[in-house]
Amino acid sequence: MNSFQFHNPTRIVFGEGAADRIGELTSSFGKKVLLVYGGGSIKKTGLYDRAVKQLNDAGITFYELPGIEPNPRLSTVNKGIGICRDNGVEFILAIGGGSVIDASKAIAAGVLYEGDVWDFFTDKAVIQQAMPIGTVLTLAATGSEMNGSTVISNWEEKLKRGAGSPHLFPRFSILDPTLTYSxxxxxxxxxxxxxxxxxxxxxxxxxxxxxxxxxxxxxxxxxxxxxxxxxxxxxxxxxxxxxxxxxxxxxxxxxxxxxxxxxxxxxxxxxxxxxxxxxxxxxxxxxxxxxxxxxxxxxxxxxxxxxxxxxxxxxxxxxxxxxxxxxxxxxxxxxxxxxxxxxxxxxxxxxxxxxxxxxxxxxxxxxxxxxxxxxxxxxxxxxxxxxx
Amino acid sequence: MNSFQFHNPTRIVFGEGAADRIGELTSSFGKKVLLVYGGGSIKKTGLYDRAVKQLNDAGITFYELPGIEPNPRLSTVNKGIGICRDNGVEFILAIGGGSVIDASKAIAAGVLYEGDVWDFFTDKAVIQQAMPIGTVLTLAATGSEMNGSTVISNWEEKLKRGAGSPHLFPRFSILDPTLTYSxxxxxxxxxxxxxxxxxxxxxxxxxxxxxxxxxxxxxxxxxxxxxxxxxxxxxxxxxxxxxxxxxxxxxxxxxxxxxxxxxxxxxxxxxxxxxxxxxxxxxxxxxxxxxxxxxxxxxxxxxxxxxxxxxxxxxxxxxxxxxxxxxxxxxxxxxxxxxxxxxxxxxxxxxxxxxxxxxxxxxxxxxxxxxxxxxxxxxxxxxxxxxx
The missing domain is CATH 1.20.1090.10 (Dehydroquinate synthase-like - alpha domain)
Incomplete structure (x- = not known):
C-alpha cells in the first residue's frame, strides 16, 4: 500500500424522494443558478417540472443550458461559461448523468478562469478555483457525482480529454434511485x-x-x-x-x-x-x-x-x-x-x-x-x- | 436499503512519514493549540519530541493536556476546556488513540458551550458548534479519527456515554502506520x-x-x-x-x-x-x-x-x-x-x-x-x- 491523501467533501443525499430536496439544497448556495441538463429525457419523466417548481418556490432565478451531448462538447461548455458570466450565476445545478455533470464541472472551472477552459484538459493550466456545483443523478454509471473529475470532447479537434481538481467535487449530490427507473x-x-x-x-x-x-x-x-x-x-x-x-x-x-x-x-x-x-x-x-x-x-x-x-x-x-x-x-x-x-x-x-x-x-x-x-x-x- | 445522508469532510493523510506533516497541517488552523495526549507512550517513542519540534518550527504556541485515561474522563475533559478558555486556544491537536481523540472532541464541543459539557452525553443539549481538531493516530482501533463521535466516562457517576455531531469530524487525521509499531x-x-x-x-x-x-x-x-x-x-x-x-x-x-x-x-x-x-x-x-x-x-x-x-x-x-x-x-x-x-x-x-x-x-x-x-x-x- 502506498502513501495517500484522501478528502471527499461531497454531501450525499440518497433515497427515494431525495429529489424533493433540490430547491432546499440549491438555495443554500445561491439565488442565481445555471440549470444544466441533457437531451430532454428529464422533461419526459417530469423531473424537469419537479425541479423547476422547487427552484421557483425557493425564490431562485435560473438560466438553462439544455442539450448536453452524451460525450459533452467543449463548444457547449463555452456556451455555459458565457451564460454564467453574462448573468452573474452563483451556482450550477446539474441534472442528468455523467455527461451533464462533467460539462457542469468544466463550466464551473472555466467561469473563474481568464484563459481558454480547454487549457485544463491539455495540462496548460491547473484548476485553481471553481464555482460550486450540485448534482441530481439520473443514471448509475459515472461516479462524477462524488469526485473531482471531468471529461470533455473537443469535437473540432476530435479529442476527448479529462481534467480534475479538488475544487470540482460537487457540494451535494442527490441520489434518488427512482429517477433511474426510466x-x-x-x-x-x-x-x-x-x-x-x-x-x-x-x-x-x-x-x-x-x-x-x-x-x-x-x-x-x-x-x-x-x-x-x-x-x-x-x-x-x-x-x-x-x-x-x-x-x-x-x-x-x-x-x-x-x-x-x-x-x-x-x-x-x-x-x-x-x-x-x-x-x-x-x-x-x-x-x-x-x-x-x-x-x-x-x-x-x-x-x-x-x-x-x-x-x-x-x-x-x-x-x-x-x-x-x-x-x-x-x-x-x-x-x-x-x-x-x-x-x-x-x-x-x-x-x-x-x-x-x-x-x-x-x-x-x-x-x-x-x-x-x-x-x-x-x-x-x-x-x-x-x-x- | 434505507434512505441516508452522508458527508465526511475529514482529510486523511496516510503513510509512512505522514507524521512529519503535523506542523504544516496544524498551522493552517491556528497559532494557539492545545496538545492532547495520553499516558506518556508518545514520549517514550519520540513522537512527542517530533511533534513539539514541528509545532515550534511552525511558530505555534501550544498548551498541553497530558494524561488522558484509557476510558477518558469528564474531569479531564473539563480541565482541557479550562485550558482552552484561559489561553484563547484556536485548535486542538490530539496525538494518541481513541481515548485521546474522544477527549479532544469533547473539549472542542465544551469550549464553545456555556453549560456543562456532560449535557451533550445525556441528551440534555445538542452540539451546535465545536473548535476544529486534528489527530495523529497511534493505535488502530477507534475510527474516531474519521467520524463525529466521542465516548466519555463520568467517573463520579460511573457512567460512560457517547455523543456525536457533524461538528466533531477532525479537520485532518494523520495515519502513519509506523507509529503503531510500538x-x-x-x-x-x-x-x-x-x-x-x-x-x-x-x-x-x-x-x-x-x-x-x-x-x-x-x-x-x-x-x-x-x-x-x-x-x-x-x-x-x-x-x-x-x-x-x-x-x-x-x-x-x-x-x-x-x-x-x-x-x-x-x-x-x-x-x-x-x-x-x-x-x-x-x-x-x-x-x-x-x-x-x-x-x-x-x-x-x-x-x-x-x-x-x-x-x-x-x-x-x-x-x-x-x-x-x-x-x-x-x-x-x-x-x-x-x-x-x-x-x-x-x-x-x-x-x-x-x-x-x-x-x-x-x-x-x-x-x-x-x-x-x-x-x-x-x-x-x-x-x-x-x-x-
Missing part, C-alpha cells in the same frame, strides 16, 4: 459496464499489499453483476436500481476503494480515442475495449486475474493453472457483457480499421498510457486491432 | 477486536437489500483477521500495520460501509457499563460481550450469521443447517479471539456477578438498546450473565 435498457447496460470498468482501472494494479482495497473492488463488481439483470428484467426494481446507483458512486468517489494503489486508466484512454472520433456511448466502448485490454496485459500479474476469476466470478480453481484461471475470468467478463446485450466488437458500430493508427497516436500523445502495463503506440494499436 | 501486544489485540466489533454493530442488521454494504463489512473483517497475527508475530510488519490501520478507519468513518442500514450498538452499550465500573480496556470488554450477544440474538436473522460464517470464516455450509452454520461462525469468532489472547470471561478480570443488575439497569436507562434485537433490562442481564 433509464432505457441499453443505457442501463452501458452504465453498469462503466461502473465495472471504473473498478477494473483500480483493481488491476501492480501495487503490493492492498487486501482491503481489492476486496472493496470485488464487492462492487459482485454487486453490480448481481443487480444488472434484475434491473433489466424489471426497470422499476427498487432494490436493483438502488444497489446499482450506490455501486456507481462508490466505484469512483475520489478513488476511495483503491487508496494507496496505483491505478491504470489505459482502457479509458483508448476508449476516449474511439468515442472522440465515432461518438459511441462510453460504456459501449469500454465493453469492447476492456476484455481485450485484459487479454493483452494479464501476464503482468496473472495472480490478480486468477483472484478476479475465483472471487468475482466464482470459477473453481481446481485443476486450472493460474493462466487458465485468469483467462477464464476474462472470458466470463466477455460472456456476461454479451449476455446483457453489450456489443463485442468495433465492427458492431460500423467501425473499421482506417483510423486505428490515428487513435493509437492520439492515445499516447502525452506519452505511454497505463500503469499495470505501460502501453506504447504499438500496444494501443494492437489492442484496438483485437477490438475490431 | 503498540504492545495486548493493545494490538484489543484494538483489532474493537475494529471487528465496530463492523459487527453495522453488519448484524435487519435491513433488507444491502448487498454492497454487507460485502464492505465482510471485506474489513476478513482483512483484520488476516493481519492480526502477522502484526503480533512481528510488530514492525509494515504491511500488517498499514492494513490494520486502514481497516480501523474504514470500519467506522461515519458509517460509510453501512449507509442505509440500521445499526445495532447494543454490545457497545453493554460494554460501556462494564468498563464504566471496572475500567477494563474497551476492546477487552467487547471480546467478552460480542460472542455472547451473538449467541443471544442470532435467531433474529440466522441467515446473516450463516453468511458471516461462510464468507468471513470460510466455513463449509455442506451438511449444516442454517442454525448450525450460524453457531459455527460465532464459535469461530470466540476461538479466534482466544487464540490471539483475548479474555473470554468477565471472571478473567476478576469481575463477579455483584453488579450485574446495576449494569443492566444503567444500560437501558434511556430505554431498550439495540436494533437487531431490542434488549430490555432482563436481556442485558442475561447476556452479562453469559459473560461471567
Amino acid at each position: 433509464v432505457p435498457r441499453n443505457q442501463t447496460v452501458y452504465g453498469s459496464i462503466d461502473i465495472m470498468s471504473h473498478v477494473f482501472e483500480q483493481y488491476f494494479s501492480l501495487t503490493e499489499n492492498t487486501p482491503l482495497q481489492e476486496r472493496f473492488c470485488e464487492s462492487i463488481l459482485q454487486t453490480v453483476i448481481e443487480n444488472i439483470e434484475p434491473a433489466l428484467a424489471n426497470p422499476n426494481d427498487a432494490a436493483a436500481r438502488a444497489n446499482l446507483m450506490w455501486c456507481g458512486t462508490m466505484a469512483l468517489n475520489g478513488g476511495q476503494i483503491s487508496l494507496g494503489m496505483v491505478n491504470d486508466w489505459a482502457s479509458h484512454g483508448i476508449e476516449h480515442e474511439i468515442s472522440a472520433i465515432y461518438d459511441i456511448p462510453h460504456g459501449a466502448g469500454l465493453a469492447v475495449v476492456f476484455p481485450n485490454w485484459m487479454r493483452y496485459v494479464y501476464k503482468q500479474r496473472p495472480g490478480r486475474f486468477a483472484q478476479y476469476a475465483t472471487r468475482v466470478w466464482g470459477i473453481d480453481p481446481a485443476g486450472k493453472s493460474e493462466d487458465e484461471l485468469a483467462l477464464a475470468g476474462i472470458q466470463a467478463t466477455r460472456d456476461f457483457y454479451t449476455r446483457i446485450g453489450a456489443e463485442a466488437r468495433l465492427a458492431d458500430f460500423g467501425i473499421g480499421d482506417d483510423q486505428l493508427d490515428r487513435m493509437a497516436e492520439e492515445a499516447v500523445r502525452y506519452g505511454p498510457i497505463g500503469n499495470f502495463k505501460r502501453l506504447e503506440k504499438d500496444d494501443v494499436r494492437e489492442i484496438l486491432r483485437m477490438c475490431l | 503498540v504492545p501486544r495486548n493493545q494490538t489485540v484489543y484494538g483489532s477486536i474493537d475494529i471487528m466489533s465496530h463492523v459487527f454493530e453495522q453488519y448484524f442488521s435487519l435491513t433488507e437489500n444491502t448487498p454492497l454494504q454487507e460485502r464492505f463489512c465482510e471485506s474489513i473483517l476478513q482483512t483484520v483477521i488476516e493481519n492480526i497475527e502477522p502484526a503480533l508475530a512481528n510488530p514492525n510488519d509494515a504491511a500488517a500495520r498499514a492494513n490494520l490501520m486502514w481497516c480501523g478507519t474504514m470500519a467506522l468513518n461515519g458509517g460509510q460501509i453501512s449507509l442505509g442500514m440500521v445499526n445495532d450498538w447494543a454490545s457497545h452499550g453493554i460494554e460501556h457499563e462494564i468498563s464504566a465500573i471496572y475500567d477494563i480496556p474497551h476492546g477487552a470488554g467487547l471480546a467478552v460481550v460480542f460472542p455472547n450477544w451473538m449467541r443471544y440474538v442470532y435467531k433474529q436473522r440466522p441467515g446473516r450469521f450463516a453468511q458471516y460464517a461462510t464468507r468471513v470464516w470460510g466455513i463449509d455450509p455442506a451438511g449444516k443447517s442454517e442454525d448450525e452454520l450460524a453457531l459455527a461462525g460465532i464459535q469461530a469468532t470466540r476461538d479466534f479471539y482466544t487464540r490471539i489472547g483475548a479474555e473470554a470471561r468477565l471472571a478473567d478480570f476478576g469481575i463477579g456477578d455483584d453488579q450485574l443488575d446495576r449494569m443492566a439497569e444503567e444500560a437501558v436507562r434511556y430505554g431498550p438498546i439495540g436494533n437487531f434485537k431490542r434488549l430490555e433490562k432482563d436481556d442485558v442481564r442475561e447476556i452479562l450473565r453469559m459473560c461471567l
Whole structure:
C-alpha cells in the first residue's frame, strides 16, 4: 500500500424522494443558478417540472443550458461559461448523468478562469478555483457525482480529454434511485459496464499489499453483476436500481476503494480515442475495449486475474493453472457483457480499421498510457486491432 | 436499503512519514493549540519530541493536556476546556488513540458551550458548534479519527456515554502506520477486536437489500483477521500495520460501509457499563460481550450469521443447517479471539456477578438498546450473565 491523501467533501443525499430536496439544497448556495441538463429525457419523466417548481418556490432565478451531448462538447461548455458570466450565476445545478455533470464541472472551472477552459484538459493550466456545483443523478454509471473529475470532447479537434481538481467535487449530490427507473435498457447496460470498468482501472494494479482495497473492488463488481439483470428484467426494481446507483458512486468517489494503489486508466484512454472520433456511448466502448485490454496485459500479474476469476466470478480453481484461471475470468467478463446485450466488437458500430493508427497516436500523445502495463503506440494499436 | 445522508469532510493523510506533516497541517488552523495526549507512550517513542519540534518550527504556541485515561474522563475533559478558555486556544491537536481523540472532541464541543459539557452525553443539549481538531493516530482501533463521535466516562457517576455531531469530524487525521509499531501486544489485540466489533454493530442488521454494504463489512473483517497475527508475530510488519490501520478507519468513518442500514450498538452499550465500573480496556470488554450477544440474538436473522460464517470464516455450509452454520461462525469468532489472547470471561478480570443488575439497569436507562434485537433490562442481564 502506498502513501495517500484522501478528502471527499461531497454531501450525499440518497433515497427515494431525495429529489424533493433540490430547491432546499440549491438555495443554500445561491439565488442565481445555471440549470444544466441533457437531451430532454428529464422533461419526459417530469423531473424537469419537479425541479423547476422547487427552484421557483425557493425564490431562485435560473438560466438553462439544455442539450448536453452524451460525450459533452467543449463548444457547449463555452456556451455555459458565457451564460454564467453574462448573468452573474452563483451556482450550477446539474441534472442528468455523467455527461451533464462533467460539462457542469468544466463550466464551473472555466467561469473563474481568464484563459481558454480547454487549457485544463491539455495540462496548460491547473484548476485553481471553481464555482460550486450540485448534482441530481439520473443514471448509475459515472461516479462524477462524488469526485473531482471531468471529461470533455473537443469535437473540432476530435479529442476527448479529462481534467480534475479538488475544487470540482460537487457540494451535494442527490441520489434518488427512482429517477433511474426510466433509464432505457441499453443505457442501463452501458452504465453498469462503466461502473465495472471504473473498478477494473483500480483493481488491476501492480501495487503490493492492498487486501482491503481489492476486496472493496470485488464487492462492487459482485454487486453490480448481481443487480444488472434484475434491473433489466424489471426497470422499476427498487432494490436493483438502488444497489446499482450506490455501486456507481462508490466505484469512483475520489478513488476511495483503491487508496494507496496505483491505478491504470489505459482502457479509458483508448476508449476516449474511439468515442472522440465515432461518438459511441462510453460504456459501449469500454465493453469492447476492456476484455481485450485484459487479454493483452494479464501476464503482468496473472495472480490478480486468477483472484478476479475465483472471487468475482466464482470459477473453481481446481485443476486450472493460474493462466487458465485468469483467462477464464476474462472470458466470463466477455460472456456476461454479451449476455446483457453489450456489443463485442468495433465492427458492431460500423467501425473499421482506417483510423486505428490515428487513435493509437492520439492515445499516447502525452506519452505511454497505463500503469499495470505501460502501453506504447504499438500496444494501443494492437489492442484496438483485437477490438475490431 | 434505507434512505441516508452522508458527508465526511475529514482529510486523511496516510503513510509512512505522514507524521512529519503535523506542523504544516496544524498551522493552517491556528497559532494557539492545545496538545492532547495520553499516558506518556508518545514520549517514550519520540513522537512527542517530533511533534513539539514541528509545532515550534511552525511558530505555534501550544498548551498541553497530558494524561488522558484509557476510558477518558469528564474531569479531564473539563480541565482541557479550562485550558482552552484561559489561553484563547484556536485548535486542538490530539496525538494518541481513541481515548485521546474522544477527549479532544469533547473539549472542542465544551469550549464553545456555556453549560456543562456532560449535557451533550445525556441528551440534555445538542452540539451546535465545536473548535476544529486534528489527530495523529497511534493505535488502530477507534475510527474516531474519521467520524463525529466521542465516548466519555463520568467517573463520579460511573457512567460512560457517547455523543456525536457533524461538528466533531477532525479537520485532518494523520495515519502513519509506523507509529503503531510500538503498540504492545495486548493493545494490538484489543484494538483489532474493537475494529471487528465496530463492523459487527453495522453488519448484524435487519435491513433488507444491502448487498454492497454487507460485502464492505465482510471485506474489513476478513482483512483484520488476516493481519492480526502477522502484526503480533512481528510488530514492525509494515504491511500488517498499514492494513490494520486502514481497516480501523474504514470500519467506522461515519458509517460509510453501512449507509442505509440500521445499526445495532447494543454490545457497545453493554460494554460501556462494564468498563464504566471496572475500567477494563474497551476492546477487552467487547471480546467478552460480542460472542455472547451473538449467541443471544442470532435467531433474529440466522441467515446473516450463516453468511458471516461462510464468507468471513470460510466455513463449509455442506451438511449444516442454517442454525448450525450460524453457531459455527460465532464459535469461530470466540476461538479466534482466544487464540490471539483475548479474555473470554468477565471472571478473567476478576469481575463477579455483584453488579450485574446495576449494569443492566444503567444500560437501558434511556430505554431498550439495540436494533437487531431490542434488549430490555432482563436481556442485558442475561447476556452479562453469559459473560461471567
